[in-house]
Amino acid sequence: MSVTLKALTRSIWVFHVAASPCNNCDIEILDCLTPKFDLERFGIQLVGSVRHADALLVTGAVNHKCVPRVKRLYEQMPKPGVVIAVGNCACSMEIFADSYNMAGPLDKVIPVDAYIMGCPPKPEAMIEAVVALVGKLRS
Amino acid sequence: MEALKAAAAVVAYPGFVFSAALGMFASWVDRKVTARVQWRVGPPLLQPLYDVVKLLGKETIVPAEGVRWVFLGAPVFALSTATLAATLVWQSQIAPAAQTFVGDVIVALYLLTGPAVALVIGAFASRNPLASVGGSREMKLVLAYELPLTLCILVAVIKAGSLRLGDILLWQAANGAVGASLSGVLACVVAVLCMQAKLGLVPFDVAEAETEIMGGALIEYSGPALAVYKLSRFVMLTALPLLVVATLLGGVRFDAGARGVLLGLGKVVLLWVGATLIRNTNPRVRIDQALLFFWGPMTIVAAAAVVLAMAGL
Numbered sequence: 001m002s003v004t005l006k007a008l009t010r011s012i013w014v015f016h017v018a019a020s021p022c023n024n025c026d027i028e029i030l031d032c033l034t035p036k037f038d039l040e041r042f043g044i045q046l047v048g049s050v051r052h053a054d055a056l057l058v059t060g061a062v063n064h065k066c067v068p069r070v071k072r073l074y075e076q077m078p079k080p081g082v083v084i085a086v087g088n089c090a091c092s093m094e095i096f097a098d099s100y101n102m103a104g105p106l107d108k109v110i111p112v113d114a115y116i117m118g119c120p121p122k123p124e125a126m127i128e129a130v131v132a133l134v135g136k137l138r139s
Numbered sequence: 140m141e142a143l144k145a146a147a148a149v150v151a152y153p154g155f156v157f158s159a160a161l162g163m164f165a166s167w168v169d170r171k172v173t174a175r176v177q178w179r180v181g182p183p184l185l186q187p188l189y190d191v192v193k194l195l196g197k198e199t200i201v202p203a204e205g206v207r208w209v210f211l212g213a214p215v216f217a218l219s220t221a222t223l224a225a226t227l228v229w230q231s232q233i234a235p236a237a238q239t240f241v242g243d244v245i246v247a248l249y250l251l252t253g254p255a256v257a258l259v260i261g262a263f264a265s266r267n268p269l270a271s272v273g274g275s276r277e278m279k280l281v282l283a284y285e286l287p288l289t290l291c292i293l294v295a296v297i298k299a300g301s302l303r304l305g306d307i308l309l310w311q312a313a314n315g316a317v318g319a320s321l322s323g324v325l326a327c328v329v330a331v332l333c334m335q336a337k338l339g340l341v342p343f344d345v346a347e348a349e350t351e352i353m354g355g356a357l358i359e360y361s362g363p364a365l366a367v368y369k370l371s372r373f374v375m376l377t378a379l380p381l382l383v384v385a386t387l388l389g390g391v392r393f394d395a396g397a398r399g400v401l402l403g404l405g406k407v408v409l410l411w412v413g414a415t416l417i418r419n420t421n422p423r424v425r426i427d428q429a430l431l432f433f434w435g436p437m438t439i440v441a442a443a444a445v446v447l448a449m450a451g452l
Contacts, residue, residue, distance in 0.1 A: 004196020011189040038179040040170070043186050048353035051200060051361040054193070078198040078361040 008054060008080065009134045011043040015053030015077070019070050019106070021060030024120040025087040029057055031123045044130065050076045055133075058106050061089040061096040067103045074110040082113040082133060086126065091115045153229030155222045155374065162373025163187035165380075165411045172415045187373065194366035202359050206264040213261030214360070214367035220253025221371045225378035231304035232381070232391040232403070239305035244292060247304065247382055251337070254371050255281045258346065261368075262356035273355020276426045277346035280336055283433035284343075288333040290441035291326040295386035297448040298323070308390040316389035322447035323387055329441045330383050335414055336429065337379055339372075342421040343429055380410040 018026060032039045033046060047053055050073050062070060074083065085106045088094040092105050106112055113136070116129045148154055166187045174181025201207050227247050230238040255277055262274030295317045296302055299310035307317075317323040336343035347355045360368060384390060384406045391403025424432065 002196065004192055007189045007192035008196065011186065011193045035177055035179045038174070038181075040174060040182050041180045043182055043189055049358040051359055052357075052365065054197075076200070078200055080197070 005080065005137065009137050011045075011054075012130070012134075013045050013047045013052050013054045015047055015050045015056055015073075017056050017058045017070060017073055019058055019060040019062045019066040019090065021087070021089065025059040025089075028120040028123055029059070029086065029126065032126055037123050037127065039127070039130075042130070051078060053077050054081050056081065056083045057086050058083060058090050058112075059086045061093055061099075062103050062106055062109055063099075063101045064103050065101070067109055070106075070109055082137075083110055084114045084116065084129060084133070085112045086116045087121055088117055088119045091117055094119065148230065149222060149226050153233065154226035155218075158222065158225035158229070158374045158377040159370055162376035163191075165376040166373060168408070168411050169415045169418075172412060173419055176416075176419045187369075191366050191369055194361075194369065195363050197362035199362035199364050200359075202265050202267065204266045205359070206266075209264035210261055210359075211364055213257040213264065214364050214371065216260075217254040217257035217371040218367050218374065220250045220257070221374040221378060224250035224253070225374050225381070228304065228378060228381050228385055232308060232385055233393045235305035235308040235390075235394070239303045242302045243304050244296060244302050244307070244386070248289060248292060251375070251379060251382065252281065252285065254375055255337070257371075258356045258368075261360070265359035267359045269353055270356055270358045273346045273358070277356055279426055279430055280343065280346060283430045284333045284336040284437075287329050287433055287437040287441040288337070290438070290445050291330040291333065292382075292386050294322050294326040294441075294444050294448045297445065304385055307386055308392075311389045312392065312394075316387070318387045318389070320448075321452045322444040325440050325444035325447070327383075327387050329437050329444070330387060331410065331413060331417075332437060333433070334379050334383060334410070335417055336433070338375060338414065340414055341418040342424045344423060345426045345429060376411070377407075380407045380414075383410060 016026065016029060031037065032044075039045075050056075054077075056073065056077060058070065060066070083106075085091045089096065090106045093099075093102055096102055103109060114129045114133045116125055118125055151157065164184075164187075167182065167184055170186065171181040199211075201210055224247050227243055227250065231243060259274045259278050259281075262270040262277070295307050298317050298320070299307040301307060301310070311317060318327045339347055347357060357365065357368060381391070384403060388406050389403070391407075392399030395402075
């Protein structure tokens with residue numbers, strides 16, 4: 001395993017993609033950065049520009065309007081990078097599954113590396129997913 | 140042999156490697172103190188190194204509409220000017236009699252403007268609208284803080300009666316720090332606030348403003364290009380406080396043995412912690428507020444300090 005990839009697992013910069021969420025997952029994501037959970041001790045930081053991102057956190061039920069934007073953001077992220085689907089909506093469309101404007105779960109649009117279920121998922125669940133992802137990257 | 144020695148000084152000690160390592164430590168101090176202020180644990184000691192190494196392994200994306208060589212050349216320019224400035228100031232502290240020349244204060248100030256200029260050029264070369272907002276803000280900020288900062292350094296120059304960093308250090312060794320006099324105190328206050336703006340820290344981070352223009356001037360940078368920018372930031376974190384210590388606070392006394400060196404580095408660390416505390420207790424100002432602040436009260440105080448220094452106070 002290369003040195004740079006090893007460093008990546010210790011310094012994951014996260015970019016937040018809101019693909020029409022109800023805002024509930026987003027608030028839980030911000031919870032992870034609060035003093036109680038303090039993700040910065042693992043080097044995880046929220047960044048403002050997708051060019052600085054190592055991980056995309058996608059929340060919300062992806063609809064047809066969102067698809068080009070989500071794809072564009074995925075292409076704009078410098079590789080290597082990972083995609084994490086946060087919440088039931090991004091993972092499985094939840095109660096919107098039968099809606100006319102759904103483009104399908106996130107993994108039908110872009111490749112997804114980790115799924116975090118919950119409506120909304122707890123910060124503990126997100127931390128667990130990140131730990132699992134880091135383990136996957138290292139192996 | 141001389142050329143080889145000079146190259147080693149710029150690349151390793153006390154130039155790039157040494158200054159960047161110190162700057163990474165500064166960045167860690169900043170993040171750790173911030174975390175403690177917010178009642179968090181904070182990142183590990185090697186976090187800045189992890190960040191840079193990671194960025195070196197990432198893809199570099201150049202915007203299709205941007206000017207490629209200017210966009211990628213700007214970070215290199217930033218890093219080289221910052222490194223040269225750091226080397227110059229360190230050399231004057233290590234060998235105040237031998238390694239300095241008349242006017243090196245001016246050269247150091249000039250070189251320290253380099254990273255800001257590079258940031259502006261790189262931002263405009265990316266052709267991103269948010270980056271140009273950040274770039275134009277950085278340009279105005281440079282115009283704002285350069286005048287009071289130069290006046291502060293002028294206080295030390297008047298006191299010591301020399302344009303050589305080495306002479307300023309030796310004068311302070313003989314007569315006490317410039318910062319211990321009335322004009323010196325005023326100059327120190329202004330210099331610390333100018334340093335805050337020059338390092339792009341809150342409340343003067345208008346050019347980057349993450350919550351507002353998403354990283355501003357740096358928005359399009361990724362991978363190694365961003366890593367080089369980060370490195371230039373780290374070197375600046377060493378060079379700028381060191382210049383303030385060298386001119387106003389008695390300098391780093393390599394001739395006084397381990398105690399002198401530790402005392403000097405202690406002053407640098409104190410400036411870092413001060414900058415961190417300022418950044419954690421203040422909200423970001425608008426660019427017009429920053430301009431008024433530096434051209435108004437700060438320039439007046441700095442000018443008063445220069446007049447007092449001329450009067451011998």
